[in-house]
Amino acid sequence: MELAQAQEIIIEMAAAGVSGISFTAGEPFIYFQDLLELVALCSRLKMYTRIVTNSYWAKSPEQALEHVLSLKQFGLCQLRLSYSRWHQQHVSRENVLNAARACKVAGISYFVSFVTDFSNEDDSYEQFLRDNILMFFPEPVIYAGRAESFGRDAIFTDYQDNRCAMNPYLTPDLTMYACCDAGSHFKTTDFFKLGSLKNESIKQLFEKSESCQLFNAIRSLGITTIASFAGFKARDIVTYRKCELCRQLFDSPEMLKKLKIAAEGELQQWTR
Numbered sequence: 635m636e637l638a639q640a641q642e643i644i645i646e647m648a649a650a651g652v653s654g655i656s657f658t659a660g661e662p663f664i665y666f667q668d669l670l671e672l673v674a675l676c677s678r679l680k681m682y683t684r685i686v687t688n689s690y691w692a693k694s695p696e697q698a699l700e701h702v703l704s705l706k707q708f709g710l711c712q713l714r715l716s717y718s719r720w721h722q723q724h725v726s727r728e729n730v731l732n733a734a735r736a737c738k739v740a741g742i743s744y745f746v747s748f749v750t751d752f753s754n755e756d757d758s759y760e761q762f763l764r765d766n767i768l769m770f771f772p773e774p775v776i777y778a779g780r781a782e783s784f785g786r787d788a789i790f791t792d793y794q795d796n797r798c799a800m801n802p803y804l805t806p807d808l809t810m811y812a813c814c815d816a817g818s819h820f821k822t823t824d825f826f827k828l829g830s831l832k833n834e835s836i837k838q839l840f841e842k843s844e845s846c847q848l849f850n851a852i853r854s855l856g857i858t859t860i861a862s863f864a865g866f867k868a869r870d871i872v873t874y875r876k877c878e879l880c881r882q883l884f885d886s887p888e889m890l891k892k893l894k895i896a897a898e899g900e901l902q903q904w905t906r
């Protein structure tokens with residue numbers, strides 16, 4: 635995507651009421667000069683900005699500080715530093731440390747997104763963050779895209795609502811999805827695909843997201859409640875991770891058809 639086009643989209647998003655943007659996957663720092671321009675534009679438009687990065691650019695404390703000070707000058711609000719035993723196969727964990735420390739010096743908000751499958755293989759990775767007093771949050775690995783092939787243990791979660799905020803996600807080819815991350819991997823039904831900015835305006839795509847009763851049920855009732863309505867046994871529901879349960883419900887054409895009809899009435903009345 636060209637810089638001018640990205641700028642136009644951001645202006646259109648601001649006009650549509652978007653108050654924050656996260657620049658994310660692949661690696662936004664590859665286009666660092668463009669990124670600075672976009673952050674500056676968002677800042678002028680009073681939009682909150684976050685960049686998600688793997689810190690490959692923070693090879694030394696000096697390089698890290700140079701980048702972070704530029705971002706601060708252009709108005710960045712927050713850096714989110716991806717970190718995991720998979721990320722760190724390609725990027726030294728010292729880079730993450732350099733980036734986080736540079737944020738502290740520059741006065742930019744940051745946190746380390748510690749992607750984990752909660753196995754004891756991750757203990758030393760977590761300890762590294764604790765030893766260096768870094769702000770971090772564990773993020774469950776989402777088994778979609780490249781992570782689809784990762785081995786995984788069976789789980790038993792709590793019986794929780796699993797409501798989902800569903801932040802829209804715009805890809806470089808201008809396709810917009812109603813939810814971030816896993817939503818672009820529903821290959822059978824493309825349930826979360828809203829359309830393309832090549833054919834429709836941002837307002838039209840947002841309206842599709844906000845007027846879809848089933849999306850609203852995900853936001854308000856939660857995926858667990860929808861699964862219960864759909865007939866999933868409680869003891870099965872607790873064996874799914876959130877996005878996997880979502881896929882069970884919405885990447886099957888038959889189930890999706892049934893739920894779309896129910897979302898117009900019956901599902902809205904479903905309480906426990």
Ligand code: SF4
Binds near residue numbers: 814857
């Ligand atoms: S739970 Fe469903 S809606 Fe939420 S992020 Fe996962 S796939 Fe998207």
